Amino acid sequence: MNLTERQLLTIVAEAVLERRLVDDVKRLGAHGYSIGHVTGEGATGRRTADWSGPSVRLETVVTEEVAEAILAHLATDYFPHYATVAWLMPVSVARPDRY
Amino acid sequence: MNLTERQLLTIVAEAVLERRLVDDVKRLGAHGYSIGHVTGEGATGRRTADWSGPSVRLETVVTEEVAEAILAHLATDYFPHYATVAWLMPVSVARPDRY
Amino acid sequence: MNLTERQLLTIVAEAVLERRLVDDVKRLGAHGYSIGHVTGEGATGRRTADWSGPSVRLETVVTEEVAEAILAHLATDYFPHYATVAWLMPVSVARPDRY
């Protein structure tokens, strides 16, 4: 099978950002994304499933340029103020034109 | 620690396929899998958590051959008709004989 | 954007271990983690969402040393007796000092 490399960007962010994050990711060029929910801990303490809801875990398979653009945007608009974590890794996909 | 490389295949598919997807993945050689649920958007529009249920997100750590076999099967039986997305990446595991 | 390599360790473990796993991961040096829930199958059979609850899926982005330490601990304290699976992969992050 003919596979092509793309980037998988995973973003964990506090629940209240869900709508904004989705808008931003799409605006910056992602053609799709998947959202699950996680609880966890990090620099800003513990996050549980109650009042504010569990954190958003968004995955998006994108081209390298789009990944860079989203990461740059996170760095300026999310990282300074919001509980947000992101990591990037290369993945192989079968239909590269989709992403 | 002695680590060996295996492939992690992640598949996101519409909810109604859950039972079939699990059967296929096992039949094609996976010794285990994990399933979570996600909402999201892609080429076929938005998928939410209601009537049809959230999409299935299946992860399976397998050998390269099994990964190829599953991907090939997805390409013929799932990609043409169903809202399905899949990506592959190499991972390191401690007990290679398990996968 | 300036990205640094870290390790993403994903652990799937039976539900009853959640509290202990979190304690261990933090004790061994992780500065953060995210937890979701999955059902699945593996060497110990099928795990569903009922009586014992769905399995824990813990992700933590850490340095290579911490990843090794956690994996070594899993190998001695979890793998022999508990339904636990773990895989490791390199990821790129923007703020290396956080992990």
Place this chain on the structure above:
Amino acid sequence: MRRVVAPISDPYGLFQRDTSGVIASAVIDNLASAPVIAFVVAAVATLLKADIRLPDGLYSILSTFLLLAIGVKGGKALGQARLAEIWAPLLAAVVLGVVTPIIAFLLLRSAGRLDRIESAALAAHYGSVSAVTFTMILAFLDASGEPYEGFLAGLLAILEVVGIIVALSLARGDGQRWIEGVSEVLRGRSVTLLVGGLVIGLVVGGERLAPTDPVFVGLFTGALTLFLLEMGVVAAERLSDVAKMGWRIVALGIVVPLINGSLGAVAGSVAGLSTGGTAVFATLAASASYIAAPAAVRIALPSASPGLYVTASLGITFPFNIIVGVPIYVAIAKAIT
């Protein structure tokens, strides 16, 4: 649920005489019921981009509960019915299960200009039934004091299944997939919960079920109201898809239920049902499935477009039926019984 003990005679023609007045007030009563208003409020809020969605998970909890409760109620009534009352409606249900998808199929192929697969896919929805639409007609009859045969819920499962099987056969598709699709219906939650509830209701019986009444009876209408709130969101989100569909499909999404509903009324009255029971039968025939059918069709006819059949069923026929259709089917039932 009241069981019809004596056939309802209407010697003075009370129902027939001022039908229009009765219908007008019934329409208003239906329109202003809690479930319908919840549906409308949620749809409007969604169109205004406000988030009135229920939390994840509540949707499937509510639909599980409603299916089980409908089954339990029907099983209880079935246990008190005499076989002599049941066999004719049962036969009529099977006939409707066969006839209504064929009618839908023929209309969609000719007037709807859809190909065989798409027509069969849509026909599976119109041939099957919607349990929620069913509960709306019961609530309507309860509110207007019109009696009906309680055992009809026992036929729901038959109507749900037969229509899908017939429609999938009309597609003349892959045999293996046909089997998978049919097994998806038979083993799927919407049938098992309904049938499971029926068996529970039948075996346990009304008296021993009394301690569960605060749940299965008491919570019913409130749960239905919450469910319709979420359905309003879902339907409103489909509205942009409705706009994109051709006018032919939109029109058929209203015409098919009206034709099937009339047929259902005829079948019900021929089967000897009361006026209320005939209205229930008409509503069942008119209703379109949006849980069991989409799942089965997705498996059996993967090339059919869910954007078409789900939108027609959820975005057009469901709102039409619960808001306007129900009183119409009652009126038809009153006219012919």
Place this chain on the structure above:
Amino acid sequence: MRRVVAPISDPYGLFQRDTSGVIASAVIDNLASAPVIAFVVAAVATLLKADIRLPDGLYSILSTFLLLAIGVKGGKALGQARLAEIWAPLLAAVVLGVVTPIIAFLLLRSAGRLDRIESAALAAHYGSVSAVTFTMILAFLDASGEPYEGFLAGLLAILEVVGIIVALSLARGDGQRWIEGVSEVLRGRSVTLLVGGLVIGLVVGGERLAPTDPVFVGLFTGALTLFLLEMGVVAAERLSDVAKMGWRIVALGIVVPLINGSLGAVAGSVAGLSTGGTAVFATLAASASYIAAPAAVRIALPSASPGLYVTASLGITFPFNIIVGVPIYVAIAKAIT
């Protein structure tokens, strides 16, 4: 909910005379109510490191249900109220929505020594309201047989929104973010569910809502009790943060509601409300939002610290209000009406 038909005259000064005794017994009744005890039990269990948390998902199901049910109840009462009774309380609600956040803001800047942004962030919480605190005062009045105006739930949405908008304006922040924050409030679930419930209650009306009463009325106090169990866990988890906050903020978390509550009592009685209604108004003014306000502030004022405002609202003011505040506001209402 009883509607006040005639203004309550208290010619013999029964309420005024032995206020202290009445309050003492009322405090005990409030303290020993199921929701308050559930809150305390859960908080204590959590401090003892025991896991008494509700399952994931139940929290949002309960809060959705409570908001809708409050709205439905308020809508029903609103439908029976005359416009003449409503306009003055409505105006008073808007005035409180403007005044209470400003007072909070000024106190936090001066006595609290917080900067403009942090003060505005916190003021948004004290300017808005807590629907759960609102239900606690209603339960308290119901239990002590004190009547109040049922339509006050109809003002909840106004009080919830206005205070946040005013406080966000005090921050003099980024205009774009202000818009996003306000839209977050207006389109967010806590407002839409409340308003949606109001419309359902208003349009459907008490009689047609009767079949939903086992859910929206019957389940209410039990659901509230479960909800407070979870709130007890959440509040207890915040306790270590409370310890870390300066004593000034802790003190203001009690002083601000007392001041705003007194203002609310004055506003309520000037608006012509009954003693019970005045107590409700006082409680609303005193209560601090912990759902709508944090979400809006997080969006509009990202640099403000959630560790401060959520802890103050959830960890200090909420427990203070439901345990001690409610009887105090009732006493104030009795003293001035």
Place this chain on the structure above:
Amino acid sequence: MRRVVAPISDPYGLFQRDTSGVIASAVIDNLASAPVIAFVVAAVATLLKADIRLPDGLYSILSTFLLLAIGVKGGKALGQARLAEIWAPLLAAVVLGVVTPIIAFLLLRSAGRLDRIESAALAAHYGSVSAVTFTMILAFLDASGEPYEGFLAGLLAILEVVGIIVALSLARGDGQRWIEGVSEVLRGRSVTLLVGGLVIGLVVGGERLAPTDPVFVGLFTGALTLFLLEMGVVAAERLSDVAKMGWRIVALGIVVPLINGSLGAVAGSVAGLSTGGTAVFATLAASASYIAAPAAVRIALPSASPGLYVTASLGITFPFNIIVGVPIYVAIAKAIT
């Protein structure tokens, strides 16, 4: 729940005389109750490969609710009991908590041919109790009009904990793990929710709890029915594992509860309980834990096989107890009181 005011005298030997007939009808009544039929229906559906599973999340919502409601009910009754009535049953509960796991352990080692660890693991389950089996006996007694001591729910927590601690000690395992296992029980949800409910019921009291009755009392049997539906699925999925277990374990899964149940009946009657109360005690002693014990054992005795102890508890003893055991324990209680 009725409280036993006067000891039940049975001068005409009504219970004793035609015991067999009474039991036969009681067995049928128990077999045809809504929860038992729901269990059977779900088990059969699962064996037929039909999907009748409840939605994810509902399981833990239901078990949370049931534990809390049992606690609240018990706390209410405890508040009305005199200390003089309680101390003997309380002592008996502690004795049973010590004796029943030891008996199970000895039987499993000898007749069951299991090693020390596996025997201790299984003994923890038989030494502890199942809250759902407990509610089944209460429902049974309620339905047959047999009174019992309401405060027994207050002993549930003791019985739940003591047996596990004793059994874990029999394993003579790692001390650190023992501590972790015991702390898992004490801090785990099944104990905290039960105890939390008890405290709420005790402090708030019956009168002030009245507004929560539609939830904690009204919904109880319906929730139990839904819960047993899911349990039926779980038990049926274990059936293939049961087939794989040796016949010795299967037999002991029935013999151990019969022995422990008889002991419980003796302990209950010695402690001065009524016939109903004695039956409750017998059922508690006979029941096997499937929530608290597996969690504790998994932590404390990781090398013990969950495939063995969960299957024995959930797949054999639980169905045996709720279908056949409960009427047997009632018969034993009637025979010896």
